[in-house]
Amino acid sequence: xxxxxxxxxxxxxxxxxxxxxxxxxxxxxxxxxxxxxxxxxxxxxxxxxxxxxxxxxxxxxxxxxxxxxxxxxxxxxxxxxxxxxxxxxxxxxxxxxxxxxxxxxxxxxxxxxxxxxxxxxxxxxxxxxxxxxxxxxxxxxxxxxxxxxxxxxxxxxxxxxxxxxxxxxxxxxxxxxxxxxxxxxxxxxxxxxxxxxxxxxxxxxxxxxxxxxxxxxxxxxxxxxxxxxxxxxxxxxxxxxxxxxxxxxxxxxxxxxxxxxxxxxxxxxxxxxxxxxxxxxxxxxxxxxxxxxxxxxxxxxxxxxxxxxxxxxxxxxxxxxxxxxxxxxxxxxxxxxxxxxxxxxxxxxxxxxxxxxxxxxxxxxxxxxxxxxxxxxxxxxxxxxxxxxxxxxxxxxxxxxxxxxxxxxxxxxxxxxxxxxxxxxxxxxxxxxxxxxxxxx
Numbered sequence: 001x002x003x004x005x006x007x008x009x010x011x012x013x014x015x016x017x018x019x020x021x022x023x024x025x026x027x028x029x030x031x032x033x034x035x036x037x038x039x040x041x042x043x044x045x046x047x048x049x050x051x052x053x054x055x056x057x058x059x060x061x062x063x064x065x066x067x068x069x070x071x072x073x074x075x076x077x078x079x080x081x082x083x084x085x086x087x088x089x090x091x092x093x094x095x096x097x098x099x100x101x102x103x104x105x106x107x108x109x110x111x112x113x114x115x116x117x118x119x120x121x122x123x124x125x126x127x128x129x130x131x132x133x134x135x136x137x138x139x140x141x142x143x144x145x146x147x148x149x150x151x152x153x154x155x156x157x158x159x160x161x162x163x164x165x166x167x168x169x170x171x172x173x174x175x176x177x178x179x180x181x182x183x184x185x186x187x188x189x190x191x192x193x194x195x196x197x198x199x200x201x202x203x204x205x206x207x208x209x210x211x212x213x214x215x216x217x218x219x220x221x222x223x224x225x226x227x228x229x230x231x232x233x234x235x236x237x238x239x240x241x242x243x244x245x246x247x248x249x250x251x252x253x254x255x256x257x258x259x260x261x262x263x264x265x266x267x268x269x270x271x272x273x274x275x276x277x278x279x280x281x282x283x284x285x286x287x288x289x290x291x292x293x294x295x296x297x298x299x300x301x302x303x304x305x306x307x308x309x310x311x312x313x314x315x316x317x318x319x320x321x322x323x324x325x326x327x328x329x330x331x332x333x334x335x336x337x338x339x340x341x342x343x344x345x346x347x348x349x350x351x352x353x354x355x356x357x358x359x360x361x362x363x364x365x366x367x368x369x370x371x372x373x374x375x376x377x378x379x380x381x382x383x384x385x386x387x388x389x390x391x392x393x394x395x396x397x398x399x400x401x402x403x404x405x406x407x408x409x410x411x412x413x414x415x416x417x418x419x420x421x422x423x424x425x426x427x428x429x430x431x432x433x434x435x436x437x438x439x440x441x
Contacts, residue, residue: 014390019046022416022423024395032390033415035427036397040210040243040360040414043270043326044317051275051316058312067306074311081318082282085252087261090282094298095306099242100134102266102279103204106238107138108300110202110264113287116294119234122201125157126191126235128164130405132212133204133240133266142204145212146405160195162187164209165218168353168364169372169403181222189229197233202264207254210243211399214362214410215355223258236263236287242279243360246270247321247417250331250358257357263287273317276310326417333419334358340428350439359417364402365409365435374408375439377401382409384438394430411435 006013015027022045024032034042044051058074065072079093094109096102107125114122127133131144140149141156144164149156163170163184171180192200203226209216230237239262244254248270251257255265264287268279291298304310321327338354338361345351345363352366365385367375375381382398389396402408415427 021045021047022419030393032393032395033423033427033430034395035413035415035431036395037269037414037416038274038395039269039397040248040412041269041274043247043417044273044320045416045418046274048273048275048317048320050320051273051313054316055275055309055313058309062308065308066303067301072306072308072311074308074315075306078311078315078318081315082280085322086282087253087255087265089261089284089286090265091285092283092288094281094283094300095311096268096279096281096302097277097304097307097310098279099240099266099268100136100139101302102242102268102281103134103139103142103240104136105281105300106204106264106266107142107202109281109283109287109291109298110236110238112295112299113236113290114201117290119198121199122234124160124195124200125202125204126160126162126188126195126200127204128206128209129161130164130166130212130402131161131204131206131209131240133206134242144405145401147401160191162191164213164216165222166209166213166216167219168216168355171219177219178221181219182225184222185225185229188226189233192229192233192235197235200233200235202236202238203230204238204240206240206242206244207258208244208249208357208360210360211397211412212401214364214399214402214412215244215357215360216362217355217357218258223255223260227260230263238262238264238266240266242266242268243414244357246318247327247330248358248360248414250327250334252327254357271317272310272314275313275317276307277304278307278310278314321417329419330358330417333415333421333424334361336421336424337361337413337415337427340424344428344432345435348435350435356413359413359415359419361413363411363413363431363435365411365439374403377407381438382411384441385409385411385434388434388437388441389431392430392434394427394434396427396431396434 018025127142129144272278397412
């Protein structure tokens with residue numbers, strides 16, 4: 001009997017006892033390709049000796065120093081590293097322990113900056129349907145996954161939602177990607193006007209939608225129009241790159257490929273590569289200066305903000321990615337993964353779409369390619385695919401509710417940046433077998 005409150009009570013989880021490179025091993029010695037990086041976390045794979053050595057070196061110096069008393073070299077150096085390679089204007093960072101905390105911090109800092117700049121009426125938050133921003137109350141409120149919010153809705157703050165960029169299902173026949181993006185941008189502007197432009201605090205979006213839509217990228221020009229609209233109405237743009245950022249799409253920040261810089265950006269997962277829990281909120285000089293010239297203090301903190309060991313681990317991860325030119329490998333192997341997925345599933349009767357950027361790819365499962373009709377959600381096909389993949393020594397990230405929060409299935413892949421040709425080929429081969437078996441069962 002376990003005394004752990006596991007994610008799913010009564011499930012018999014295998015014991016992970018060892019990790020090396022792209023593989024995890026369970027207590028029976030079975031090997032699994034970590035093709036999802038857990039949840040897009042393990043960007044360097046497992047057991048990287050240099051990161052572990054950097055963590056040991058930090059422990060030999062100091063294990064913890066509360067940020068109300070001290071700063072530390074690891075904290076300062078990590079902030080410098082991030083600022084040196086950030087989108088234009090993002091030059092300060094507030095560190096937390098994960099993505100949900102980063103989003104909570106973003107909401108609070110956005111509100112505080114509005115108040116301190118003489119705009120206390122700004123309170124409305126706009127996000128997108130079929131989004132996921134975290135599981136704490138603020139993050140859950142702005143998220144657009146109905147099933148996650150249902151039981152907690154009476155406790156959540158009011159938020160507003162517009163359509164996601166979901167080209168596979170929502171772009172009209174004969175509509176160009178650019179025209180589709182413009183239509184979505186106009187929907188955002190209409191929502192801002194409905195709420196009153198001076199009353200809207202922020203628009204929050206995943207640059208590439210992760211868990212809920214399965215690596216759905218924006219269409220060309222979409223975020224540039226969103227940026228223009230936000231600037232026009234004085235609305236802050238918050239980008240959630242917790243899952244898609246820190247190199248996952250082939251550039252350090254996914255928004256680089258869209259030619260925009262946000263006012264606030266949440267990062268986590270690949271920041272520390274799973275070696276320690278760490279996330280961060282990056283903020284623009286504009287917002288920093290509002291607080292610096294106003295109250296002089298962000299009204300928010302955590303005990304483990306800027307934890308030295310977590311910062312040392314993340315700093316080592318980021319330096320290795322840069323030194324070993326791993327973003328180039330993400331682009332190379334991402335192109336291979338996309339191509340191999342298209343070859344395997346491009347004419348598959350039950351795969352409607354293959355999409356993504358870099359080593360962040362998704363496959364949407366449908367019962368009918370022609371109509372795009374999803375499978376009956378009662379089948380829980382995504383769970384069956386996960387089970388069949390695990391049986392074949394493959395870890396992927398399937399999810400249900402893709403179409404509308406209730407029906408639809410997809411599989412998300414986010415393998416380590418160190419993946420080679422053989423790893424990519426094995427991922428696609430095993431995934432194909434898992435999908436075919438799950439659908440046929």
